[in-house]
């Protein structure tokens with residue numbers, strides 16, 4: 001039986017580990033976090049436990065069943081606090097996988113090198129927020145951060161909070177904010193009614209297969225009604241203002257391309273604002289392993305979740321944004337096939353059916369709630385684009401003009417956008433999209449080796465990070481144990 005190494009212990013990785021174990025493979029499951037569950041199943045600090053943690057999360061019983069099955073299984077080694085920082089490939093197969101183990105900023109972390117027969121990548125996604133004037137003020141949160149604080153700490157980001165952006169994720173975020181004591185004064189979705197109808201209405205009977213999602217949605221609608229939270233379409237936050245922290249936000253109606261419609265601005269007093277425009281896959285390890293990306297900029301996989309690299313599988317949000325149920329189904333398929341099983345095996349039938357259902361659901365989300373290009377119309381010259389290096393939109397325009405805009409590398413080096421502590425995780429996609437607008441001549445050519453959306457002619461992309469997590473120089477120099 002093969003040794004299967006799984007990176008990421010969110011829904012996809014946990015499900016992959018269980019499926020691989022059920023076929024008898026020796027499994028090692030790594031996660032940089034000190035808890036299992038990923039972004040979806042979070043945990044309160046041990047000092048502030050909840051008597052009924054299950055009411056704080058959807059599907060908590062699914063999680064606890066997965067966790068106890070894996071924790072009590074001698075064939076599954078779980079290593080928490082293990083951050084994978086590099087992957088080498090050998091002859092088109094996974095080679096060495098390098099991890100540091102210990103507190104993220106701690107000294108004396110140990111190092112491990114793994115050489116598995118098969119590798120499952122389940123590294124998830126970051127939440128994405130488009131920049132707008134004032135988004136760097138204290139009190140402005142990404143939707144994911146607000147959700148993480150609410151679910152993982154029971155901390156409310158403010159008492160009077162406006163939620164805005166795009167996508168169904170805004171609904172659970174609003175519900176969590178209410179549950180932690182915030183007053184949510186409105187949820188504002190940038191896409192307009194027509195876009196939502198075009199995304200959600202076709203072949204409505206297919207939605208019946210995802211009835212569970214309908215029940216969840218009904219819960220959120222009820223929550224909105226109970227707490228009198230308005231839900232408005234075709235409206236975006238276009239600026240935030242305040243002296244030491246956010247005090248007001250300006251919302252405006254936007255057209256179908258998300259360009260703000262002049263004269264529709266309205267200023268609202270808030271003490272916090274929470275904005276999310278979807279998710280960006282965490283691709284650095286997949287790129288390091290040599291996995292090909294598709295036109296949608298996610299890792300491409302075949303029926304058995306195998307990537308373009310032999311014995312490297314991918315599951316969950318790095319293959320497309322589809323939520324927890326899709327991640328669980330993909331994880332099960334990836335783990336089963338990585339352990340030597342076949343997609344034709346009867347025991348995968350249910351996971352394959354779930355994957356079909358939730359892939360169709362994910363398409364609807366993208367069609368209804370995808371990011372349009374007109375948001376660039378709400379940027380001003382002094383809007384910060386790269387928060388780590390404090391690079392403004394004006395600086396970026398200057399760098400593009402000075403370098404001719406042909407090379408993302410030149411634009412990054414001359415403006416420093418994407419070179420700060422987050423290594424472009426927050427601003428990378430934004431910088432690429434701005435560069436392709438500012439340099440309209442630069443489209444990606446055919447035969448592009450890094451995937452289709454590397455913004456500039458030099459084929460550089462911001463997702464490529466040779467060292468995937470922050471590492472001390474001493475750790476880099478040390479011989480792994």
Ligand SMILES: Cc1cc2nc3c(=O)[nH]c(=O)nc-3n(C[C@H](O)[C@H](O)[C@H](O)COP(=O)(O)OP(=O)(O)OC[C@H]3O[C@@H](n4cnc5c(N)ncnc54)[C@H](O)[C@@H]3O)c2cc1C
Nearest residue numbers: 008010011012032038039040084123124144316317323324
């Ligand atoms: C901040 C945030 C909050 C979210 N909250 C919700 C929510 O409340 N409800 C909802 O429906 N959806 C939520 N989502 C969407 C959610 O991520 C997915 O639906 C689901 O968790 C995807 O599962 P996954 O297994 O693909 O990835 P994840 O759950 O993201 O799991 C990926 C795991 O990989 C680990 N990892 C990544 N890189 C490395 C590395 N280099 N080394 C070691 N480990 C690594 C991470 O620590 C993480 O535990 C949230 C997303 C984000 C970004």
